[in-house]
Structure formats: C-alpha cells, structure tokens
Amino acid sequence: MGVRTKTIKLFKAIHQDARHWQILALSGLFSISLTTSDFGARPKALLAAIVGAMFAQVAGTVWVNARKAKRDPDSGNYWRASTLQAGFIGWFAGFQWKSALITCLSLSILLRANSLWFWLAAGFIGITAKFLIRYRGKHIFNPACIGIVTVSLIGGSAAWVSPGQWGQAPIFAAFAIGFAALVLSSAKRLDIALGFLAGFAAMLFGRALYLGDPMTIPIHQLQSGALLVFAFFMITDPRSTPDSRIARLVFAFAVAAFAAWLGWEYHIRGAMLYALAGLAILSPILDHLLPAKRFEWTSTKGKHHEPETPRGGVRPRPQLVRS
Amino acid sequence: MNLKHLAGACALGLSSFALSAPAASAFCGFYVAKADTDLFNDASKVVLVRDDERTVITMASDYRGEVSEFAMVIPVVDIPEREQINVANPGLVDHLDEYTAPRLVEYYDENPCDLRRYRMESVAMSAPPEMAMMEDAEMAPEDLGVTIEAEYEVGEYDILILSAEESDGLITWLNQENYRIPDGAEEVVGAYLKRGMKFFVAKVNLERHDGSAMLRPIQVAYEDEDFMLPIRLGTVNADGKQELFVFAITRQGRVETTNYKTVKLPSNMDVPIFVKDEFGEFYKAMFEHQTEKENGKAVFMEYAWDMSWCDPCAANPLSRSELRELGVMWLDEGPGNDIQPMPRPGFGGPQPVDAFVTRLHVRYDGETFPEDLNFQVTGDRENYQGRYVLRHPWRGDYGQCEAAGEYAEQLVERWDEEAESLAKLTGWELDEIKQKMADGGFSASAVGVSNPKPKRKWWQRLWGN
Structure with missing residues (x-):
C-alpha cells in the first residue's frame, strides 16, 4: 500500500466523525497555549x-x-x-x-x-x-x-478565564487551525461560527466608529484566544444550537450582541461565555419556531449516537426537513 | 547583605534610565509643559490596590521640569468627592518599587579543596525615581461646553473634575488654561467623553508648594466594576515609547492583563560578574530585548509575591502602615481574611499581611497598545521574582588539589554558559561578552586551563567516565 493510499485511508478514518477534527484542532490549540504562554x-x-x-x-x-x-x-x-x-x-x-x-x-x-x-x-x-x-x-x-x-x-477570583494570553503569532496560527477544523468537519456549523464572528466584529467596529476610536482597537480586540475557542468550538456545538440555519444565525447574532453588551456595560471578562449560557434557552425556542432536521455526529446509520434521554411520553413530532 | 551595593545599583539604575528616557508624557494621562521646557518624563508608576470593586490608585511619575509647568490629565469614571483624593508620601511608591525590583544575587565559591558554603548578597534594581506635578490654570466659561464638576485643593495640587459635551471644547478650554494638550488628542478625549467619563486635571499651586523638586503622588479612592488603567492619552503626544510600572496589590493573588499577553520576565539565570557593575544597563537591555521578542506587545511581570516576606529581599516588605497609606483597605477589616499567610523562610516583614503584589512593566505606544489596559485579579498566588545570579569564583592555586583542577575546568564551562545566557537575555554580542569577561579574568587562560576541553557530552558527565 502506497503512502498516498495510506494517507487517504487515514483521512477517511478521521473524516468519519466530525469530532475527530475538533479533537485534533483543540489538541493543537492546547499545545500552542502550553508552549507559548507563561500562563497557558x-x-x-x-x-x-x-x-x-x-x-x-x-x-x-x-x-x-x-x-x-x-x-x-x-x-x-x-x-x-x-x-x-x-x-x-x-x-x-x-x-x-x-x-x-x-x-x-x-x-x-x-x-x-x-x-x-x-x-x-x-x-x-x-x-x-x-x-x-x-x-x-x-x-x-x-x-x-x-x-x-x-x-x-x-x-x-479562584477560577477565571484568561482571554488575553495568546500573543499575536500564536493567535493567528490558532485561528487557522480552528477554521481548518471547522471546514473539514462534517458538522456543517461554519455558518454559526462565521455568523457569530461577523456579528461580534460588527459590534466592535460599530462601537469604535461611534466612539471615534482608531480601527486598530477593534482589530486588537478580535485577537483573543477566548473568542477563537468560543466561536469555533463552543457556539458551533451542534447539539446545543438550533437546527435550522436561519435560527442558528439569529442565535449567533443574539449571543454576539449580548456578549458585547455584557463586556461594555459590566466589564465582564470572557463575557461571551456568560452570554451563551444566558441565552442557551433561546435554542429550543428557536427550534420550536423554526424546526429543522436534527443533527447527528456520525453519518453512518445504525450506530450509537449521543444517548438521549427518553422524552417522557412525548411522541416525536413530525419535523420539517431542511437541508 | 551589603548596603553599599544596594545603593550603588539604585543610582546606576536611575542614571541609565535617565539616559534613554524619551521626553514627554506619562501614565494614564499626559504631562504637559511649555515646548521649550526641559521636560524629562520617563517612567510612570501606578499603584493599584483592588478588592472587589474598591480601588485605590496612586499615580507617580518622573517629572523634572519646572513645577509651575506641570499638568496632569486623567480620565475618570466618576466625580470623586474631596475625601476620595489624597496626596501620598513619595517614599511609599519608591519603597514598593525597591521591594519588587528585579534583583541580583551573589554567591561566592569556596575553596574547592574545602567544604563549600554560600554567602549571599543582593543588589536591587529599581525603576527610575518618580515625581508628579502639574501646571497652572485659570477659569473659563461654559461656552465651550465644559462643566467644572468639582474643584479641590489637595496638598500642593489644584484639582478640577471636568465634564464636557465635545472633545473640541474641552481641549480648547484646557489649552486656554495652559494645559497644552497635544495635537491629535481630540479622538482619544472624545472617545472617553462618549463613554461618559470625566476628566481629572491637576496642577501645582505654587503658593502651597514647598519648593521641593519632587512632587508627591496623587491618590484617588473609588469603586468601579471596571478594573482598568487608561493609557491612551499617554500615547498621544508620545515621543517614542512610554514606560509604565503597575504595582497591583490584592488579597487574592496575581493580577494580569486581559487584553494583552502577560509574560514573565526571564529569571533565575547565572550571569557574568561584570553585570554587577552595569546592572542598570543589563536590566534595560534585557527588558528591551525581551520586549522585541514579543513584538512590543506584551506586558511583563517582574514580580509576584506574598507581601509578608521576600527571599532574597531587595528591600524590606512594606509595613502595615505603609500598605494602609497606599490604600490597602482590608487590613483592619476584622477576621474576614480567609487567607492567612504563613511565616516563611527568607526575610519576613514586621508581621504577616494578607496582601499579594504584582509588578507589571509595560513599554507602550499607540501602535502596540491601542487599547487601555484591562486587568483582572486571579487566584494565582504562585511567587515569582526577577532574580539574576552572580557566582564569584574561588581564586587560588588551582593545582593544589585534584578537586581544584576540576573546579577550574568547570569554571570555564560555567562562564561559557553565563555568557550565552547573557547574550540570550539581552541580545548583546556573544564575542563582546566573552571579551569583557576575559578582561576581567574570567577566561580559560586566567584559571590556567590551557586547552579548554570541548564541552563534555551528557553521557560523559553521566557516569563520570
């Protein structure tokens, strides 16, 4: 078997499950943080x-x-x-x-x-x-x-989020890894990541324009490790975000706006985590309003998926299929 | 302990910083003077004492111009009451600076034929000295949209708290009042105003000034959720980079910046003996080199320590009364202190205090630090210090016993390593370092190792074959 076939086989093995790419990418980020930061x-x-x-x-x-x-x-x-x-x-x-x-x-x-x-x-x-x-x-x-x-x-103060400990070169590498993982993974959740990033960036640039700040400020604010992990690996979680694309984008913008507001108004570090936790309840509401096909991690049928709590007698409702 | 060394190093540190210092502005605000004044304003020193939302800021800065031409402009969140403002004894900040300064430690090798023992000396390298000052102002009308929210006389200072509708109006008024706001400040001032901030402006009242060249630091006590330090005004008229030291004192632990990377200054290296005579240069070069390595975009942590003790001590820990003066408000607040510092080896303070200090050193300009510094208090109480080690070799007849011969060979290896680590720390040329060491008698020939052996491989050292 040639190297080429081996590589293809390996790729296929990884590609079988979207989470494989995420684990690889997060391990990469973990290593970057471990090696380049004194407080990583x-x-x-x-x-x-x-x-x-x-x-x-x-x-x-x-x-x-x-x-x-x-x-x-x-x-x-x-x-x-x-x-x-x-x-x-x-x-x-x-x-x-x-x-x-x-x-x-x-x-x-x-x-x-x-x-x-x-x-x-x-x-x-x-x-x-x-x-x-x-x-x-x-x-x-x-x-x-x-x-x-x-x-x-x-x-x-005994437990805290350290958003600023990445430095410039590592953060760009990390963004690249995160993006690559998302594109490769079959999770098809690029929309929510980009939606959130676009929404959050729009808030930052808008505020800079309003305050008359130079654009270097929002650009600097976007170079945050917390933002990166959040956008690519957290809000993209298909199991806790809405099923339909429109609902996902609505959800992403809502979280972005809430996060920006928490940061400006209450000066909370790592505000987006609080925003996501606070708005999590929106996801089932949006699913209700805009139903769509449920996401499954592996594409192959008949395998075990995330064990689901039985629904306590509620019959699954017929759902509108959207791709 | 050798106090002479200590004093000498401090003086050296001052002069070396002085040479490189850019003229012009300073910390959270900017200092302004007439164009032709010999304004020499290097490092700003800010002490931030923080407990929940309670904050006491102590601001001190080098100012070596005419006292009458000094002015300070700082954005503040709220209008402070008279009781919230105080003037501190400048010695306080100096003491804290010395206590937290990167330090040089000396060890003396004993006769290798005898038992080895260590003696230690420590030399401290403090930041440049500090002073704070202001300029004179006259009242002006509200036509410019400027409101004088409060007016105080505190110590030698006349202090005004200003609010304004427009940055233009405020700047025009300040210039009219001889504050000489530099061009390009409109944007920054405007951004602060739009966030609802007020301006705290101060200058020296000559009638109340005792004529001393040194101006005392201004302190403000306030409560705010936001733990930050506004530095953007300082970058407006900056002629080169600004130097800022932040000393943060908390109950919980280390303070870090949340919007800039915090980096530990490399520490605990053995360096050549000649560094002792140029510790100021060394510290400066090291800081500069390390800053470059981070593309100028990092905040350096130079010290993080429980304030009850130190080891080695560059200066004694601050006393309780000194800490209280700096604004450590929780010392007398009863038995709420859940963290009881344990007595430790080294040099303890007068009594254990529940306070943890972080010394951060920032060199910034508008490009590398576009945003104000945002901080957070962490629960990390791991002690860290900038410490550099000098190992004085034993001098004598290296042929008097076998151990002495081996010792001489080890010396040569050790000196190579010292030279390399110095080059790595400071970016100085390795050849020049080695030459300098050789001139001081730290070379193979000086200890009679005629043919410096090539470095032994690790496996050769492993079993001593």
Whole structure:
C-alpha cells in the first residue's frame, strides 16, 4: 500500500466523525497555549477535567441506558442481562468519550484556577448538565461553557478565564487551525461560527466608529484566544444550537450582541461565555419556531449516537426537513 | 547583605534610565509643559490596590521640569468627592518599587579543596525615581461646553473634575488654561467623553508648594466594576515609547492583563560578574530585548509575591502602615481574611499581611497598545521574582588539589554558559561578552586551563567516565 493510499485511508478514518477534527484542532490549540504562554493551558488541568467529565459521562450513560431499558422492554433489558459482558456493554452503550474529551480540551484551554478541583468540577458540571438539562432530546447548555461559567461564578477570583494570553503569532496560527477544523468537519456549523464572528466584529467596529476610536482597537480586540475557542468550538456545538440555519444565525447574532453588551456595560471578562449560557434557552425556542432536521455526529446509520434521554411520553413530532 | 551595593545599583539604575528616557508624557494621562521646557518624563508608576470593586490608585511619575509647568490629565469614571483624593508620601511608591525590583544575587565559591558554603548578597534594581506635578490654570466659561464638576485643593495640587459635551471644547478650554494638550488628542478625549467619563486635571499651586523638586503622588479612592488603567492619552503626544510600572496589590493573588499577553520576565539565570557593575544597563537591555521578542506587545511581570516576606529581599516588605497609606483597605477589616499567610523562610516583614503584589512593566505606544489596559485579579498566588545570579569564583592555586583542577575546568564551562545566557537575555554580542569577561579574568587562560576541553557530552558527565 502506497503512502498516498495510506494517507487517504487515514483521512477517511478521521473524516468519519466530525469530532475527530475538533479533537485534533483543540489538541493543537492546547499545545500552542502550553508552549507559548507563561500562563497557558496545563496538562494537569486537562487531566483533572477529563477525570470529572468522564466520570459524569459514564454515570450519565449508564443512567440513560437504564431508563431506556426500563421503558422499552423490546430493546433488551440490560439490567437483567444473562451475562456480565452483555450487561456491561449494554450499560455503556453510546458512551460518548469524544464529546466529553472536546469539552475537556475547551475547558483546559479557557479556564484557569488555583486548584485542580475547579477543572474537575467544571468537567463534571458540564457533562452532568448535558444529561440532566434537556429539552426534546437536546441538551440546553454547551457543556464546556456551562462548566466554566458555573465554576467561575462559584469560585470568584479562584477560577477565571484568561482571554488575553495568546500573543499575536500564536493567535493567528490558532485561528487557522480552528477554521481548518471547522471546514473539514462534517458538522456543517461554519455558518454559526462565521455568523457569530461577523456579528461580534460588527459590534466592535460599530462601537469604535461611534466612539471615534482608531480601527486598530477593534482589530486588537478580535485577537483573543477566548473568542477563537468560543466561536469555533463552543457556539458551533451542534447539539446545543438550533437546527435550522436561519435560527442558528439569529442565535449567533443574539449571543454576539449580548456578549458585547455584557463586556461594555459590566466589564465582564470572557463575557461571551456568560452570554451563551444566558441565552442557551433561546435554542429550543428557536427550534420550536423554526424546526429543522436534527443533527447527528456520525453519518453512518445504525450506530450509537449521543444517548438521549427518553422524552417522557412525548411522541416525536413530525419535523420539517431542511437541508 | 551589603548596603553599599544596594545603593550603588539604585543610582546606576536611575542614571541609565535617565539616559534613554524619551521626553514627554506619562501614565494614564499626559504631562504637559511649555515646548521649550526641559521636560524629562520617563517612567510612570501606578499603584493599584483592588478588592472587589474598591480601588485605590496612586499615580507617580518622573517629572523634572519646572513645577509651575506641570499638568496632569486623567480620565475618570466618576466625580470623586474631596475625601476620595489624597496626596501620598513619595517614599511609599519608591519603597514598593525597591521591594519588587528585579534583583541580583551573589554567591561566592569556596575553596574547592574545602567544604563549600554560600554567602549571599543582593543588589536591587529599581525603576527610575518618580515625581508628579502639574501646571497652572485659570477659569473659563461654559461656552465651550465644559462643566467644572468639582474643584479641590489637595496638598500642593489644584484639582478640577471636568465634564464636557465635545472633545473640541474641552481641549480648547484646557489649552486656554495652559494645559497644552497635544495635537491629535481630540479622538482619544472624545472617545472617553462618549463613554461618559470625566476628566481629572491637576496642577501645582505654587503658593502651597514647598519648593521641593519632587512632587508627591496623587491618590484617588473609588469603586468601579471596571478594573482598568487608561493609557491612551499617554500615547498621544508620545515621543517614542512610554514606560509604565503597575504595582497591583490584592488579597487574592496575581493580577494580569486581559487584553494583552502577560509574560514573565526571564529569571533565575547565572550571569557574568561584570553585570554587577552595569546592572542598570543589563536590566534595560534585557527588558528591551525581551520586549522585541514579543513584538512590543506584551506586558511583563517582574514580580509576584506574598507581601509578608521576600527571599532574597531587595528591600524590606512594606509595613502595615505603609500598605494602609497606599490604600490597602482590608487590613483592619476584622477576621474576614480567609487567607492567612504563613511565616516563611527568607526575610519576613514586621508581621504577616494578607496582601499579594504584582509588578507589571509595560513599554507602550499607540501602535502596540491601542487599547487601555484591562486587568483582572486571579487566584494565582504562585511567587515569582526577577532574580539574576552572580557566582564569584574561588581564586587560588588551582593545582593544589585534584578537586581544584576540576573546579577550574568547570569554571570555564560555567562562564561559557553565563555568557550565552547573557547574550540570550539581552541580545548583546556573544564575542563582546566573552571579551569583557576575559578582561576581567574570567577566561580559560586566567584559571590556567590551557586547552579548554570541548564541552563534555551528557553521557560523559553521566557516569563520570
């Protein structure tokens, strides 16, 4: 087998799941932050986040499978599986380690704290919220975002977001990586990323024009690591954003406007995280108003997807299909 | 401890900074003087004490011109009451500067044939000295849309708090009042006005001035969500880059900029002995070189430490009363302090205090720092200091025992490393450094190592073969 075929095979293997590209890109960002900043991402923090997030992910998966099994006897009752193996596999069916890992990488890139417990807690809270706070089978909050917002609200100055620690060359490299990952990934969420960036940039440039500031100021403000991770890896999360394109753009602009306002009015550092957490409830509302086809991570049918909480008797409504 | 060294280094530091200092403006505002005045205004020093939204800012700057021609213009969020403004003892800021300054530590090698022991001296390198001042003004009408919101006499200063509808009007009025606002300030002043900010302007009242050349720092206590330092006015009339030191004191920990990268100044390197005589030059060159490496766009952290102690101490920690004067408002607020500093090795202060200081050093102009500095208090209490080590070699007969011979060889290796790290830190030419070291007797020939061996590989050193 030639190098070429091997490369193509590898590409195909990665391309199978949009999250593979995201994990690769976030690992790249993590390494950039680790190596170029004195106050950057730390492997220990990543490990702590992984411990917290994976624990919640395992517990959540088992819980969801248990509920499913109870409700639907035809699908096989894992709790009474004849062999330990069948039970074990059954319990962990649909264990989404990739999504949890993406959450952990985002967390450790953005969050800083004076104790490893904060990353652990953020990972745990983010994933737990993914399982518990849901509407019509979709989680409301982006896990990394709600994890960071919760621990920084609880922790006060003990946990903080460090948006300005990137420097110019690393930030451009990071933007390139983020963009590449998004284009490559089949998540088809470039619209919301660009929508948010365009909306946020418009707010910054508009304010500069109003204040009579030189354009170097908004350009400088756009070179923020937090903005980058947020736009490319957080607000693009297909599971917590609206399904239809128009709704996504509306959502992106709303978050951009709210973030800008929080930053100007209340001088909150990392305002966009708070904006996304605060407006998360918009997503199901927009889904209701502008329904569209639900996103699935892998294109192949019949595979296990994100374990979904059973809808408690609500029958799935017929949905308008939009591509 | 050798106090002579300490004093010497300070003086050196001053003069070296003085040589390079660009004329003109300063910190959050700008200093203005008549065009022909020999205005020499190098570094500004700002102390920010922050606890939640409570903030005390102490502003000090070099001003070596005529006291009567000094003026200071700073944007402020609110109209402060008279009680919110104070004039500080200039020694306070100097003390804090010395305490946090990058330091040189000396060790003396003992006779390698004897047991080794260390002796240590430390030399401090402080920032240039500071003074603050202002100019004289007369009242002017409201025709220009300028409102005098408040008027105070504080110490030697006459202070006005101004609001205005238009930047043009304010600038015209200020110029009329001899504040001499430089061209190009309209945009910046206008941007601050549109954000609803007021202007705090101060100048020296000669009748109340005691005639000393040094003007005292002005302090303002206020509450605001926004933890920032307005620096843009300082870039307007800047003739070259501005030098700014920010000393931030908090209960929680380190302070960092949120809209600019914060970088630790490289530290804990062994440097050649001659650096002792030119520590000022060294510090300056190092800072310049490191700034260039970051394309001029970084804020350098030079010190971050629990204020209860230091090791080694460039100066003693500030006393409680000094901290209180600087605005550390939580010292007497009862047992709310959950962080109890532990007594530590090194040189402790008079008593442990719950305060953490961060020293940030910024060299900026309008291009590299287009925006005001935004800060945040972090919970990071990891201690950091700018510390450079001098290792004095033992001099004697290197042939008197086997250990002495080996020691001489190690010396040559060590000096090579020192030269390289100095070149890396400062960008100075390696050959020149080596020449300088050789002139001082720090070379292979000086210690009788005739044929400097090629550097031993790591595996050769591993098992001592």
